[in-house]
Amino acid sequence: MLPFISLKSLKENGILGMNARNVEFIGKYNKRSLYPLVDNKLKTKRLAQEAGISTPNLFFTISRQHDVAILQEKIEGLNAFVIKPSRGSGGKGILVITSRIDDKFVKANGDLISVDVLKRHVTNILAGLYSLGGNQDVAIFEDLIIADTLLKSYSYQGVPDIRIIIFRGYPVMAMLRLSTQLSDGKANLHQGAVGVGINLKTAKASYAVLKQSRVLVHPDTKNLLDQIEIANWRELLILASKCYDMTKLGYLGVDIVIDEKRGPMLLELNARPGLSIQVANSKGLLPRLREIEKIKKIDPVAENRVDFVLQQEWF
Amino acid sequence: MIKYTFDFIIVSLIALGLFIAWQRHQHTQIPFVSDEKKSVWLIEAKLEFEADKNKPVLASLSIPDQIPGYKRFFEQSASAGYGFNIVETDAQRRAQWSIREADSKQTLYYKVQATEDENSQNTEDTEVPSPGKDIIWTQVEELALQELLEKAISRSSDDVTLTRELIKLLSSESMKESTSLLLSNKKRVNVINSILHEAGVKSRIAMGLKLEDARRNQSLSPMIEVYSGKKWVLFNPVTAKENTKEELFLWHRGGALVEISGGSNANVTFSMVKQNIPALELAKTNFDDSAFGLFSVSSLPIEEQSIFKILLLLPMGALITVFMRLWIGIKTSGTFMPVLIAMAFLQTTLLPGLVTFVLIVAVGLLIRSYLSHLNLLLVSRIATTIIIVIFIILMSSIVGHSLGFNTGMTVAIFPIIILAWTIERMSILWEEDGAQEVLIQGGGSLFVASIAYLVMQSSIVGHLSFNFPEINLIVLAFMMLMGRYTGYRLSEFYRFRDFKAL
Structure with a gap:
């Protein structure tokens, strides 16, 4: 048996291909001028605050090489924090510090690093090593998210996040991403994270993949993946849906994390969300996207849009 | 509406391309298939000099007369405002330009077209002077010379074989002491010529041009001619190889290459292009004053033609890249890097190109991995990588040369900045996504580059893109069509293989 799918099956499953995504959805529904709103995490943060969407607390930013020298004073009193490039993509350049031991910092994977390593990391961020197009960038220092205990138990290190595709303001597909030892605590599927498809109506896991192949248990934590059910699902969908009102990007990937104390928070937005979500759900995106395209007038209220989707029968 | 406009543009681009190509074919008789044609060398001499203010200028350039192995059938001068004449004397032909007044930098062109012709022989006269006087030897040199000559004579049977042995001895290691004495501070051809005269052999120096397709800024190289009793035989003064017609185009012998009155700082460079034009129709094409004669690449100076010969292939390479990325779905590092690599391959040919590219990037990655420990800022790190790349190229050229490969020229063609960026991107990719991703993207780039190269170097594509530039309108149309392709990639x-059939 050849490891290929037939054209007929691709079509019948309604799978969205890369070319169709670029031309018919991103090209058609995402205005170029709006990209900076999502490509720049600082801008996204500001927008979210205005829209009343919660995001991880911002401690401070470093935008000049000159300020790297006083990093030590700036992080005085901060025990747990995350350093991110403002314009990074695909989770690149994110450094998580969970605690301090004497003058050393503890990374998410337990490694101890010195303040010099932190400084070098910030220098790299400023030089644009992790940012789109290699442009100069800003380093963001924000609060560490403590994952909700239930979800946390499924993930190996790292915080599990939920990716929801929002099309014209309507949620169309969702998946939960669990980091593994293989993915080095990162939540990217192509780096070896587990992708769990979440049924939009029931908030329950429907399917799960690791490196393209179906899995039933998490490779590191050994927890059964089909037991997963996300709490407060409707609220989560509403939060994601609101991101459309805030950015006006028609085809949007919304990444949400659930903090133990503060609940669902917007982590980042993506104007070019990947296609792997289809593999994680074992469902094609196209039929749903086509249904949403039929809607003539978009409901301006996020709650109504979410309720509309939850009542539909076409997924 | 937009849909129809798009279709209209595509259809008209294709129609226009086909129409112009067909018209050109009808008017100029350039065939669509390159096989039907005879290859013609178009050689252009570019004479540059500084004219003195307000003085009449007379410039003369020695030009080819009888060329062994070639037949000259068209020549032309392109120089605005100058009077032009060809003066023939017993010994040589000279192109003469004259003008009453000229100022500052002047550029004069002389073009000659020649086809390969096996029947064309060298001149038969035996008394053609050779430029430069024979060397007057010192006593010590005379001794060394005699020793060398005796050895050469003992190993040879006639004047031709004597010349060959002499050149070989001059290049050999065993006679190093006497040869280095003879060769010091003198031109090799002069030394050979003088020794041959000493031995009573009829020889002279000729200046020839190495013929290589699409070369610019070439200069003449000296050759030794020896009279065998029946005809003149040409020798390469370094390799001792007898000249075959492919190797050298005899430009002139005797007298100065350029003479200028009313000007100074004269400099002559040569450009050449191998054209494929049916010999029969050639004259017609050249004198054709229809629109196609004027608006064809062939109407440009050869120097520019050489550039366009390569440039006009680029659309085809880009089309291949678009196809590979959008239809096949091959990952490459950098959107159009494969085309640039393929362009470099055109000069290096595939296998040496692949080997040197992989070698340079691999060594660059090793050094770059050390650089990342130094904690340099990005811009300076890339600049550092550029310099390292230059040194790697230099080293590989030197090593290659001493091993007997002529890689120097070819390696230098790889765009250095592109290489430096490739190394930078690959090393970041390595750190973030692992070696596997580097192999996928690097391999993808090289694969696409190789396919693009194979298409671009095929004779039919080269012929069509150069002689029918309008074909590129069709390429453009296809490229735009592919940009609208929303189907699945291979x-x-x-x-998505794991999806169940429904």
């Missing part, structure tokens, strides 16, 4: 049939 790679996606693999990516």
